[in-house]
Amino acid sequence: MSTVRVRIAPSPTGFFHIGNAKTALINWLYARKMGGTFILRLEDTDTERSKDEYSDVVCGALLWLGIDWDEGPGFHGDPDMGAYGPYRQSQRTELYRREVQRLLDEGKAYKCFCTKEELDAERERATAEKRPPRYNKKCRDLTPEQVAAKGAAPFAVRFRVPEGFTEIHDLVQGVVRTENKEFDDFIIVKPNGDAIFHLANVVDDGLMKMTHVFRGDDHMTNATRHVMLFNALGYDLPRFGHLPMVLDEAGKKYSKRLHGANVLDWRDDGYLPEALVNYLVLLGWTPGDDREVFRPRELIEAFTIERLGQSAAKFDLKKLQWLNGQHIRLLSVAELRARLLPILEKQGFDLASKPDAWLTQMVGICQEKIKTLNEIVEYADFFFVEPTTYEEKAVKKQWEGADAPARMQAIRDIFAQTAEWSVETLKHAYEDLCAKTGDALGKYIHPTRLALTGKSVGPGLFELAELLGREACLARMDRAIDYIRNMKES
RNA sequence: GUCCCUAUCGUCUAGCCUGGCCUAGGACACCGCCCUUUCACGGCGGCGACACGAGUUCAAAUCUCGUUGGGGACGCCA
Numbered sequence: 001m002s003t004v005r006v007r008i009a010p011s012p013t014g015f016f017h018i019g020n021a022k023t024a025l026i027n028w029l030y031a032r033k034m035g036g037t038f039i040l041r042l043e044d045t046d047t048e049r050s051k052d053e054y055s056d057v058v059c060g061a062l063l064w065l066g067i068d069w070d071e072g073p074g075f076h077g078d079p080d081m082g083a084y085g086p087y088r089q090s091q092r093t094e095l096y097r098r099e100v101q102r103l104l105d106e107g108k109a110y111k112c113f114c115t116k117e118e119l120d121a122e123r124e125r126a127t128a129e130k131r132p133p134r135y136n137k138k139c140r141d142l143t144p145e146q147v148a149a150k151g152a153a154p155f156a157v158r159f160r161v162p163e164g165f166t167e168i169h170d171l172v173q174g175v176v177r178t179e180n181k182e183f184d185d186f187i188i189v190k191p192n193g194d195a196i197f198h199l200a201n202v203v204d205d206g207l208m209k210m211t212h213v214f215r216g217d218d219h220m221t222n223a224t225r226h227v228m229l230f231n232a233l234g235y236d237l238p239r240f241g242h243l244p245m246v247l248d249e250a251g252k253k254y255s256k257r258l259h260g261a262n263v264l265d266w267r268d269d270g271y272l273p274e275a276l277v278n279y280l281v282l283l284g285w286t287p288g289d290d291r292e293v294f295r296p297r298e299l300i301e302a303f304t305i306e307r308l309g310q311s312a313a314k315f316d317l318k319k320l321q322w323l324n325g326q327h328i329r330l331l332s333v334a335e336l337r338a339r340l341l342p343i344l345e346k347q348g349f350d351l352a353s354k355p356d357a358w359l360t361q362m363v364g365i366c367q368e369k370i371k372t373l374n375e376i377v378e379y380a381d382f383f384f385v386e387p388t389t390y391e392e393k394a395v396k397k398q399w400e401g402a403d404a405p406a407r408m409q410a411i412r413d414i415f416a417q418t419a420e421w422s423v424e425t426l427k428h429a430y431e432d433l434c435a436k437t438g439d440a441l442g443k444y445i446h447p448t449r450l451a452l453t454g455k456s457v458g459p460g461l462f463e464l465a466e467l468l469g470r471e472a473c474l475a476r477m478d479r480a481i482d483y484i485r486n487m488k489e490s
Numbered sequence: 491g492u493c494c495c496u497a498u499c500g501u502c503u504a505g506c507c508u509g510g511c512c513u514a515g516g517a518c519a520c521c522g523c524c525c526u527u528u529c530a531c532g533g534c535g536g537c538g539a540c541a542c543g544a545g546u547u548c549a550a551a552u553c554u555c556g557u558u559g560g561g562g563a564c565g566c567c568a
Contacts, residue, residue: 011568043568116566123565130491133564156566173495182493183564190566197568221494221563244496245561253561279502282517286503290516309503312561316501319518329531369530379529394528430527445527457529 004036005211008062008069009201011043014054016061016263018254018315019216019246022280026214026243028067029281029303039082039208040072045089045200061263065273066296084208089200096195099203099233100157100188108232109188111147111155112139135184157189159198159229166224171241172308173217178224186225202226206235214305217242241305244284244312251314260315270343270374272331275324283313293326325371337363340376347377349384362467365459379458383467386476387454390483394456398447399484408484411448412477421470423462430462451480 008024010016031038040062042055059075062068071082080087103109119135126133140160161184167177188199195203205213205226220242230237248254254261266276278294286309287294287302294302328336340363345351351359366380390399398404414429434441445461452473458464465473 009568013568045568112566119566127491132492134492170495176494178494186564187566192566194566196566201568216562217495218562224494242495247561249501251560282502284502288504290504292502292517311496313502316518319502322518325530371530427527440527442527449528455528459529461527 003211004031004034005039005209006031006036006214007039007041007205007208007210008067009041009043009204010058012055012058014057015256016058017256018261018263018280021061021065021263021276022246022283023215023243024062024067025065025277025280026241026285026308027212028069029300030212030214030305031070032300033303036211037070037082038068039084039210040069040087041204041208042073042088042090043197043200045194045197057264064267065263065277089195089204092200092204093193093195095207096189096200096203097193100195100199103159103188103232104157106232107160109157109159110140110142110185111150112158112185112187113142113150113153113155114138135186137185140185154191156187156191158185159188159225159232161185161228162232166227168223168227168240170220170223171212171214171239171305172244172310173220173242176220176223178221180224180228183225183228188229198222198225198229202229202233202235205238206230206233209236210238212241213238214241214243216245218245241308243308244310246280246283247312247314249315249317254315260317270372271320271324272327272339272373275320275327278327279320279323283315284309293323293330295327295330321371328370328373329367331367333360333364333367336367339373340366343373343376344380344384347381349381358467361463365463365467369459382453382455382458383464386472386479387452388479390450390454390480391456394446394450395487397456398450399480399487404447405481405484405488407444408447408451408477408481411444411451412474412481415470415473415477421466423466426462426465447480448477452476 006027008020008027010020010024028038030036040059042058044055055073055075069081071084071087072080073085073087074080086092100109104111122136123133135158139158161180163180165177165179167175169175186196186198188196190196223240223242227237246254248258256262259265263276267273274296277296278299281294281299281303282292285303286307288307291302331339337360341351341359354362362380362383366376370376370379399408410433414426414433418425418429430441430444433439433444446456448465449458449461450456452461452465452468468476
């Protein structure tokens with residue numbers, strides 16, 4: 001096992017954002033590629049967000065994507081996994097308190113007695129005057145006597161930003177140098193004693209011995225604050241890598257309210273996790289050759305941080321759909337079957353009465369055609385429900401001609417008379433018929449498809465007919481012939 | 491307002507570090523043709539981009555500077 005230690009630190013809000021998934025993926029890929037350790041940490045400092053069912057959603061999303069972790073919090077009473085716990089920030093408050101006291105003792109942080117109202121007013125004034133909103137450092141240099149005089153007044157703790165500049169050698173963005181004076185003395189502990197994100201994040205990453213931190217580049221400026229904190233606390237600095245964000249199709253920040261922002265939306269829409277994973281990784285990483293379709297295992301094999309891109313990418317549904325189709329075709333029939341059957345079941349179709357081999361065969365003849373799992377419903381419903389309506393346009397084309405009844409009757413005769421009910425014999429019978437009449441095969445195939453499925457598109461006709469069985473086909477032909485007769489009369 | 495990041499076909503990108511091989515390659519989408527019982531798959535072809543302006547150089551998509559566009563940060567949120 002290498003020394004690489006990386007993590008994903010979601011805040012359990014009952015929602016797992018697509019951008020978070022990309023971040024998780026990159027970290028996970030790197031850990032797996034390097035034989036390192038991938039850690040799950042729950043950033044639930046905000047007690048509002050620490051509900052159990054919320055973290056279940058986050059973990060569920062991760063697990064659905066196939067992202068597993070080596071260290072992390074225990075669930076449902078299980079103990080934590082790993083030696084650097086606890087892995088929930090809500091259980092690490094004592095650690096934060098201890099580390100902040102150190103900063104206070106060393107003069108690297110100080111107590112601030114300004115009230116929220118004062119600060120808000122100051123910030124508003126600054127914005128109105130088009131000045132950068134900065135803390136006025138009112139409490140920065142209070143003497144011990146002045147502090148003592150405050151008595152039991154509530155205070156926040158601020159980090160004393162040092163002089164000079166901070167340089168980050170970002171694995172993705174390159175060297176980023178910032179003057180420390182661009183930052184004000186930011187708060188690290190609220191008056192109620194809770195640690196602020198920056199503090200908790202750094203203490204956790206430091207104490208958990210993270211070697212690399214890959215995260216969204218919306219944290220780029222935070223990174224400077226974090227580096228200053230790392231140094232103040234005396235922790236080893238991890239390498240940072242700030243990944244470009246995922247934008248929506250319009251090029252805006254992918255809003256939480258948009259369908260698809262939640263990773264599990266894609267599961268519900270019939271996408272394969274391995275396809276989503278493949279797509280997300282391609283949004284900001286390329287293998288360097290022309291390959292685009294990767295199984296998770298192949299992704300791990302090919303992944304390198306050197307080939308990470310640095311500009312934001314728009315989400316493209318069409319490409320995801322294409323990739324999903326590719327992954328559906330990559331599946332074995334048995335695997336696809338396992339994913340499709342629950343969907344058909346949920347639809348209320350009667351699968352129990354179908355033989356095992358039949359179900360497998362049905363899945364097999366649909367595999368080349370569908371782009372999402374959910375499409376199977378629309379694509380194969382006729383196997384379970386006899387069509388009672390017919391596609392209007394197809395009716396016009398296939399059944400309105402004067403010779404339609406005769407052709408339908410000829411087809412019915414084949415169905416009734418053919419010795420063996422199989423793809424081959426059916427096909428030969430159609431071919432023989434066409435040889436006799438001089439018609440093209442389509443003249444008979446399309447009207448048949450319409451009668452059997454109600455649609456103009458679907459799996460290969462003979463394959464579908466074989467699965468439907470002679471009896472059902474005959475019944476559907478009769479119903480169609482009736483339908484055509486009524487059509488002519490009215 | 492201040493600071494940071496970013497910029498190649500409609501979209502994702504290769505090429506940029508180590509200028510010439512780039513009349514800029516691939517994929518999705520779109521269009522056409524082929525295969526074919528439909529759709530899909532597959533094959534072939536087409537459309538289509540170096541944001542702009544200076545500079546460096548014999549030579550710039552590639553290096554430098556500026557402009558513009560896009561994104562982000564500036565919380566007692568994470």
